[in-house]
Each structure stands twice: as structure tokens, then as C-alpha cells.
Amino acid sequence: xxxxxxxxxxxxxxxxxxxxxxxxxxxxxxxxxxxxxxxxxxxxxxxxxxxxxxxxxxxxxxxxxxxxxxxxxxxxxxxxxxxxxxxxxxxxxxxxxxxxxxxxxxxxxxxxxxxxxxxxxxxxxxxxxxxxxxxxxxxxxxxxxxxxxxxxxxxxxxxxxxxxxxxxxxxxxxxxxxxxxxxxxxxx
Amino acid sequence: xxxxxxxxxxxxxxxxxxxxxxxxxxxxxxxxxxxxxxxxxxxxxxxxxxxxxxxxxxxxxxxxxxxxxxxxxxxxxxxxxxxxxxxxxxxxxxxxxxxxxxxxxxxxxxxxxxxxxxxxxxxxxxxxxxxxxxxxxxxxxxxxxxxxxxxxxxxxxxxxxxxxxxxxxx
Numbered sequence: 001x002x003x004x005x006x007x008x009x010x011x012x013x014x015x016x017x018x019x020x021x022x023x024x025x026x027x028x029x030x031x032x033x034x035x036x037x038x039x040x041x042x043x044x045x046x047x048x049x050x051x052x053x054x055x056x057x058x059x060x061x062x063x064x065x066x067x068x069x070x071x072x073x074x075x076x077x078x079x080x081x082x083x084x085x086x087x088x089x090x091x092x093x094x095x096x097x098x099x100x101x102x103x104x105x106x107x108x109x110x111x112x113x114x115x116x117x118x119x120x121x122x123x124x125x126x127x128x129x130x131x132x133x134x135x136x137x138x139x140x141x142x143x144x145x146x147x148x149x150x151x152x153x154x155x156x157x158x159x160x161x162x163x164x165x166x167x168x169x170x171x172x173x174x175x176x177x178x179x180x181x182x183x184x185x186x187x188x
Numbered sequence: 189x190x191x192x193x194x195x196x197x198x199x200x201x202x203x204x205x206x207x208x209x210x211x212x213x214x215x216x217x218x219x220x221x222x223x224x225x226x227x228x229x230x231x232x233x234x235x236x237x238x239x240x241x242x243x244x245x246x247x248x249x250x251x252x253x254x255x256x257x258x259x260x261x262x263x264x265x266x267x268x269x270x271x272x273x274x275x276x277x278x279x280x281x282x283x284x285x286x287x288x289x290x291x292x293x294x295x296x297x298x299x300x301x302x303x304x305x306x307x308x309x310x311x312x313x314x315x316x317x318x319x320x321x322x323x324x325x326x327x328x329x330x331x332x333x334x335x336x337x338x339x340x341x342x343x344x345x346x347x348x349x350x351x352x353x354x355x356x357x358x
Contacts, residue, residue: 015289
């Protein structure tokens with residue numbers, strides 16, 4: 001076949017546009033597509049922002065001083081000689097074992113606070129939920145009402161260290177806080 | 189009287205040729221119309237760039253053929269999936285065009301892909317050998333060879349034997 005014959009053959013076989021979209025419809029499709037792309041871009045940016053902020057919050061929660069301390073909402077039993085004892089929201093034995101602190105329980109009569117004496121280093125302690133203190137003699141009583149520790153007792157605590165405690169000052173001279181959710185008495 | 193933009197003119201001028209070329213390439217008028225429209229949507233999206241090209245029409249033809257290739261790749265994959273599930277049904281195609289047109293399209297669309305491209309761009313779209321070679325990323329001698337073999341096969345299929353035209357295979 002010659003080239004003109006081939007062209008003529010192809011012309012005969014080719015489909016002609018019927019009921020084709022007019023140019024306005026083409027433009028409308030372009031607009032819809034651009035809007036979709038803008039929406040997808042916006043959604044992707046929002047997802048990235050959420051991921052970054054979420055990651056930052058998660059990171060902050062993982063690396064901050066454990067656990068979140070605040071004054072226990074369970075009031076200690078009323079007592080005329082009650083000492084305000086810092087406590088944490090976690091009940092005894094419920095938290096994981098992050099860090100340990102060993103030492104002897106001491107009481108500062110001037111500031112009326114208990115602290116852990118770790119070979120000369122003072123550490124203020126926030127005790128498990130429900131614990132409270134009584135004076136005369138100064139002692140610590142657990143959530144079940146059992147006297148657990150007296151001044152001078154050796155004790156092993158499980159929990160975590162922290163630098164701040166809801167704006168409260170640690171016992172004077174102490175080196176930060178220990179938030180205790182495990183308490184093991186070791187006697188005298 | 190409505191004013192027309194350069195894109196309007198381009199669309200009106202090129203559309204029939206693009207639909208015809210794709211219909212020969214894939215053998216299906218409806219599919220060709222759909223793919224041609226999609227090619228023009230893409231041209232409209234990038235009109236600032238496309239209008240500066242030496243031959244915007246050639247760009248649209250190439251986009252349309254690429255879309256046809258993608259379309260048939262997807263269809264083949266779907267067909268294989270259906271076969272795996274033993275649920276294949278006869279793929280009955282109803283083409284509103286007359287038998288003569290359909291026979292020619294089916295014959296062209298049964299040629300090997302490169303032969304089809306060379307034949308359509310060279311003899312239907314009217315590109316020169318050099319333009320066709322550029323469009324296909326091939327040498328001019330390769331284009332001449334492809335068009336020669338395509339023409340020969342087409343002649344055999346349409347005029348010299350009663351053998352059945354094979355499946356569409358872009």
C-alpha cells in the first residue's frame with residue numbers, strides 16, 4: 001500500500017468524537033482536580049503537624065520527671081498532730097519499678113518534714129497515695145492505717161527521681177525529690 | 189459573540205485527531221474518547237508550559253497514547269485477576285461504528301505496539317519521519333522499518349487473508 005492509501009485507510013477506521021465534552025467541561029475537571037490536590041495537600045500538612053506535635057508531647061511525657069506529682073486528693077485521717085505528708089497519685093505497689101533509693105528515714109522538726117538520708121545526702125520523698133504522717137513520735141502510716149516507718153528506720157524505696165513537685169519546696173538541704181510507690185522496710 | 193482562548197482553539201483543532209489516533213491505537217472508540225479527554229485535561233492543567241512547546245499537539249498525542257498503555261495494562265491485570273478467580277465472562281464489546289471502521293481499528297490495534305505508534309503518528313496524525321522518531325525516542329531508520337512492517341501486516345490482515353484479527357494489545 002502507498003502512504004496515501006494507508007492514510008485513507010486509517011481515516012476510514014478512526015473514530016470521530018461524538019458527544020465529547022466541550023472545553024468548559026474540560027476546565028471544570030481541571031478545577032475539581034486542583035481543589036482535590038489542595039485538599040490532599042492540606043490534609044497531609046495537618047497530618048504532619050499532628051504527628052510532630054503528638055511526637056513532641058509523647059517525648060515530653062517519656063522524658064519528664066516521673067511520675068506527675070500532686071497533692072493527694074484523699075484526705076489523711078484527721079489528727080491534731082498530723083504532719084502534711086507529700087503523696088503521689090499512685091497507690092503503693094501499683095507503679096513500675098523505675099529506680100530505687102536506699103537510706104534511713106529522718107525527720108526535720110523545724111520544717112516538720114521527713115526525708116531520706118542516703119549516707120549524708122538528703123532526699124525529700126513523696127509517698128504512695130493514702131499515706132500520712134503523725135507526730136509524737138514522728139512516724140509514717142500507710143493507706144491501710146498501719147504504721148510502717150519510724151524515724152531512723154532503714155528503708156528501700158522504688159519509684160523515680162524528680163526535681164520539682166507541684167511548686168512545693170523539698171525539705172531544706174535535700175537534693176530533689178523521690179516519688180515512691182514501693183516501700184520496703186529494712187528495720188533499724 | 190463569545191471570545192475563545194488559545195486553549196479553546198487548540199482543543200477544537202486537535203481533539204478529532206487525538207480521538208481518531210487513540211481509537212486506532214486501542215481499537216475502542218469509547219475508550220479513545222475518554223482517554224483523549226483526559227489528555228486534554230492534563231494539557232489544560234499545564235497549558236502555560238504546553239503552549240510554549242514547538243508542537244503542543246504532539247505532546248497531547250503522546251500523553252493520550254501513554255494513557256492508553258496504562259489503561260490496557262490495568263485491564264490486563266484485571267483480566268488475569270478474574271481468570272484466577274475463574275469468574276471470567278465473555279468480554280462483549282459493542283461498538284456503535286460500522287463494521288468496516290471496526291475491522292480497520294481492530295486490525296491496527298492488533299499490530300505490535302511500536303508498529304502501531306509509528307503507523308498512526310506517521311500516516312494518521314501526519315508527522316514527518318523525524319517527528320515520529322522524536323515522538324517515539326527512536327531513530328528515523330527504525331521508524332521507517334516499523335511503518336513498513338506495519339503497513340505490510342495491515343495489508344495482509346485486511347486484504348489478503350481471511351484470518352481473524354487478534355486481540356487488542358496496546
